[in-house]
């Protein structure tokens with residue numbers, strides 16, 4: 001009954017209100033740069049990046065350019081923001097790479113469970129030639145990948161304790177719009193429901209789904225921990241973004257303006273990526289400090305999760321490319337050489 005009721009709520013598109021967010025007014029003649037995203041404006045790697053970028057653009061480019069940030073899915077959710085970017089309705093977007101499978105299979109690489117051991121490996125791979133090439137895979141759609149923005153690795157939670165994958169059997173987990181994620185959930189004998197980010201809290205609270213998987217920063221800032229039994233520190237999959245801009249818009253800018261914007265952009269991205277791990281750790285600690293349960297796994301327990309989920313790689317290997325998977329995996333061991 002509760003599920004039927006909540007299915008109606010979701011079908012009607014009723015979502016749980018995010019706080020209002022004041023918007024800066026742009027002046028006549030300024031180039032307007034709109035950045036739409038789905039997370040809070042502060043305390044989250046993507047929110048912090050967007051806010052820091054806007055602060056610099058609006059100070060250093062005042063009179064020539066003006067940046068407006070729309071957090072909390074206020075303008076578009078991730079399922080719609082790429083369409084808006086392609087149409088030029090927004091100038092910057094950084095959807096989770098898991099949500100781009102309608103455009104390309106290549107980013108499915110980043111969804112493969114237990115591919116990266118840690119964020120250092122992610123940084124090594126994305127900085128490599130193959131990683132940098134992947135920034136360009138959306139060019140057929142007229143958008144440019146300006147750089148990777150990192151959140152962190154993901155963790156599972158449910159309305160019951162999860163220590164080994166069989167604990168999740170029979171449960172329903174919210175996933176992003178990703179067939180790799182669906183296969184990963186089904187591998188543990190559970191079922192998956194694709195839901196927009198803005199619907200996750202309500203779906204967990206009302207029991208439309210039993211569990212979810214996300215980064216510490218999303219679990220804390222969107223308060224998923226409040227409506228779950230606890231979080232299991234699985235580090236099973238990456239949550240990362242590429243910041244995209246429409247090619248035509250970028251090329252339409254005066255060369256000096258474009259150069260100034262891209263310089264500020266690159267510097268801010270380096271700064272944001274440099275502080276993402278700390279933000280993630282702080283958000284984990286805030287959940288613990290609030291008295292909620294974080295379950296750490298023994299190496300044997302984590303191995304069980306990996307053994308159950310890694311076989312899904314085989315389903316996606318042809319479309320992603322084995323060379324790419326091998327290159328990403330090799331980034332794990334570089335530090336040991």
Ligand code: SIN
Nearest residue numbers: 038096176197214218
């Ligand atoms: C995000 O971090 O942008 C949202 C990810 C999600 O939908 O879980």
